[in-house]
Amino acid sequence: MSAEPGTVRPGGRTARVRAAVLRAAGDVLAEQGFDRLDLADVARRAEVGKTTVYRRWGSVTGLVADLLADMAEQSSPREETGSVLGDLRANASLVQRTLADPRQGALFRAVIAAAACDERTAGALRRFYEVRVAEWAPCVEQGVARGELPAGTDARAVVRAVSAPLYYGLLTSGSVPDAAAAERAARAAHAAAAAGVFVTE
Amino acid sequence: MSAEPGTVRPGGRTARVRAAVLRAAGDVLAEQGFDRLDLADVARRAEVGKTTVYRRWGSVTGLVADLLADMAEQSSPREETGSVLGDLRANASLVQRTLADPRQGALFRAVIAAAACDERTAGALRRFYEVRVAEWAPCVEQGVARGELPAGTDARAVVRAVSAPLYYGLLTSGSVPDAAAAERAARAAHAAAAAGVFVTE
Numbered sequence: 001m002s003a004e005p006g007t008v009r010p011g012g013r014t015a016r017v018r019a020a021v022l023r024a025a026g027d028v029l030a031e032q033g034f035d036r037l038d039l040a041d042v043a044r045r046a047e048v049g050k051t052t053v054y055r056r057w058g059s060v061t062g063l064v065a066d067l068l069a070d071m072a073e074q075s076s077p078r079e080e081t082g083s084v085l086g087d088l089r090a091n092a093s094l095v096q097r098t099l100a101d102p103r104q105g106a107l108f109r110a111v112i113a114a115a116a117c118d119e120r121t122a123g124a125l126r127r128f129y130e131v132r133v134a135e136w137a138p139c140v141e142q143g144v145a146r147g148e149l150p151a152g153t154d155a156r157a158v159v160r161a162v163s164a165p166l167y168y169g170l171l172t173s174g175s176v177p178d179a180a181a182a183e184r185a186a187r188a189a190h191a192a193a194a195a196g197v198f199v200t201e
Numbered sequence: 202m203s204a205e206p207g208t209v210r211p212g213g214r215t216a217r218v219r220a221a222v223l224r225a226a227g228d229v230l231a232e233q234g235f236d237r238l239d240l241a242d243v244a245r246r247a248e249v250g251k252t253t254v255y256r257r258w259g260s261v262t263g264l265v266a267d268l269l270a271d272m273a274e275q276s277s278p279r280e281e282t283g284s285v286l287g288d289l290r291a292n293a294s295l296v297q298r299t300l301a302d303p304r305q306g307a308l309f310r311a312v313i314a315a316a317a318c319d320e321r322t323a324g325a326l327r328r329f330y331e332v333r334v335a336e337w338a339p340c341v342e343q344g345v346a347r348g349e350l351p352a353g354t355d356a357r358a359v360v361r362a363v364s365a366p367l368y369y370g371l372l373t374s375g376s377v378p379d380a381a382a383a384e385r386a387a388r389a390a391h392a393a394a395a396a397g398v399f400v401t402e
Contacts (some may be wrong), residue, residue, distance in 0.1 A: 026302040033317070033318045035236070036320070054365040060374075095355075104291070109317040110317065110318070112314075112317070112372055112373060113313075113314035113315075113317040113318065114314075115372075116234070116310040116311065116313070116314040116372070117234045117236070117311070117314065117372075122375050125373060125374070126373075126374045126375060127252070128269040129373050129374055130267070147234075160366065160369065160370070160387060161366060163369065164359065164368075164369035165362060165365040165369075165375075166363040166371075167365075167369050167372070167373060168361065168364065168365035168366075168368050168369055169361070169365075171313055171316075171317070171368070171372055172313060172316075172326060172327075172364075172368060173330055173331050174316070174323050174326045174327060182357070182396060184399070186394075187387070187393070187398045188362060188393035188398045188399075189393075190397055191387075191392050191396035192388070192389035192390075192393050192396075194396075195383075195388075195392035195395075195396075197388045197389045197392055198385070200247060
């Protein structure tokens with residue numbers, strides 16, 4: 001195939017530019033936080049024209065919203081282990097490893113902090129978690145179908161209950177979750193669900 | 202008693218100045234966030250000399266650390282209802298009402314966001330939660346002594362488990378917790394504790 005102007009597949013180049021820009025944006029967020037995020041700096045790091053970045057993302061909040069959309073698309077599919085406790089353990093372990101990873105953990109802390117004072121970032125973050133919770137909810141639904149959890153269990157509430165203590169410790173006390181915390185989070189959510197705490201009318 | 206200079210009780214005046222300055226600092230945090238906190242602005246709002254504020258608190262992070270220390274001192278004592286589930290419900294309700302209060306909820310979100318990028322604020326926030334968790338832990342210890350929960354239950358872990366879903370929803374999805382969320386949080390922590398999830402060796 002020739003690579004003359006006009007014959008380059010636009011999807012290919014556009015996707016490469018997006019990947020480079022989002023990678024650079026994530027690096028700045030993880031290293032320096034939301035307040036230091038600057039489109040010109042991101043363009044320089046990504047080796048992409050400043051005009052392209054301004055035209056495509058428009059603002060820092062637009063860039064963070066796209067980063068979160070990309071993270072939701074790229075993130076791991078759910079695991080199915082055959083039991084709801086096993087699946088919740090797999091979910092807890094995934095969340096724990098993400099938060100304990102230096103780059104990813106710092107990135108999430110930066111975005112959550114930004115969401116506290118920026119409505120657009122808050123909306124993008126909310127959508128990110130909706131996608132992730134929806135990805136894992138079928139594990140709980142299958143557990144209900146197999147009779148491991150009571151009928152009427154709110155599957156999304158159970159998935160959120162697994163994440164809650166891992167994020168809470170990190171955000172309020174700076175304690176990076178370890179494997180034991182993940183195991184406790186999965187078992188706690190499972191015990192509460194088994195006791196019918198998440199049954200809705 | 203005369204009120205000549207030198208005879209005014211220093212505790213009285215100092216305490217009044219501190220209360221006015223911390224009130225003003227909390228107002229700015231709740232209304233505008235950590236980034237807008239400025240010692241000169243706080244002094245003006247509190248009707249206190251700028252020099253006094255600079256000399257006593259030194260920096261914005263010093264001021265926030267003192268605000269958190271004051272919040273820990275001022276916050277409500279634990280309730281004792283006679284059962285561990287009742288006590289956890291009382292704790293969940295207190296946390297829920299705090300986070301749902303417009304001023305307090307905004308203040309906590311601002312301080313948690315600031316803790317993500319400032320080490321001194323992170324330390325002050327961690328100490329705040331240590332004080333609050335230590336205040337409520339005896340409810341769980343009494344529950345263990347009464348045989349309502351298994352021996353070896355980590356009382357602080359149970360108290361933290363009550364708060365976790367309430368904070369998690371607010372911080373990651375902007376969902377202000379309601380009374381139903383508080384009830385679910387208390388019951389989930391209780392069910393997990395009763396199942397032995399928080400027993401440590």
